[in-house]
Amino acid sequence: MEISAKQTVDRICKALSEKQAIDIKIISVATLTDIADYFIIASGKSVPQVKAIFDNLEEKLEAEEIFCRRKEGYADGKWIAADYGNIIVHIFNQSTREFYQLDKLWNSGNNITTYTD
Secondary structure, three states: OOOOHHHHHHHHHHHHHHOOOEEEEEEEOOOOOOOOOEEEEEEEOOHHHHHHHHHHHHHHHHHOOOOOOEEEOOOOOOEEEEEOOOEEEEEEEHHHHHHHOHHHHOOOOOOEEEOOO
């Protein structure tokens, strides 16, 4: 059974939340770019936490046969970008997120939702 992008977004956000990711934002970018339909942005308080958040995400999704096509930044752990096809997940440490401000870059006025579990 194939799951929808929205269901995958929900699963991703839940996995991020399980490892205490903070400030989880879902950004609908389908009308802004061909790169993806959604960006999900979250933060961890330290490099080890950022890696733990990603490790949990990857483990949970692989258990449902949802596989990351490509990931970048894991070794450094300050910004991990994970490509799940039409969903790109960005996990930052707080200072790196503040510097790049992807939340503001992709904000078109009404396309950002804060995840709450």
